[in-house]
Amino acid sequence: MADITFRKEDFIQDDRRYKVEVDKGVGKGVDLIVERQTENGEYEVIQAEIIRSADERVFVAWSEPFNGRVVSDEYKKL
Numbered sequence: 001m002a003d004i005t006f007r008k009e010d011f012i013q014d015d016r017r018y019k020v021e022v023d024k025g026v027g028k029g030v031d032l033i034v035e036r037q038t039e040n041g042e043y044e045v046i047q048a049e050i051i052r053s054a055d056e057r058v059f060v061a062w063s064e065p066f067n068g069r070v071v072s073d074e075y076k077k078l
Contacts, residue, residue, distance in 0.1 A: 008065035019051065019061040022070050034060055037067040 004022045011018040032050055035043035046068075049061040060070060 004070040006060070006069070007067050011062075011065035017049075017061045017063055018065045019059040020065075022058050022060055031072065032058075033071050035069050035071065037069075043069065 006020045006022060011020045034046055034048040034050070036046045036048075037043055046062075051059040051061055053059070060068070
C-alpha cells in the first residue's frame with residue numbers, strides 16, 4: 001500500500017473532533033499508522049483514531065486538523 005497523504009484543509013468537523021476520509025480501498029485487517037507532519041517537515045507517529053464505517057470508508061479522527069499521512073505497517077513484517 002502506498003502512503004495516503006492528506007492536508008489540514010481536507011478535514012471536516014463533527015460534534016467533537018475533526019476527521020478526514022483517507023481511502024475506501026484500505027484493506028480490512030491492515031494495520032495503519034498515522035503520521036503528522038511537524039513544522040520542520042518531518043513526520044512523527046501519533047495515536048489517532050481510525051474509523052471504519054459499515055460501507056468500508058476509512059477516516060482519521062483527531063482534535064484538530066493537520067497535514068499528515070497514513071502508512072501501513074506491513075512493510076515491517078518479514
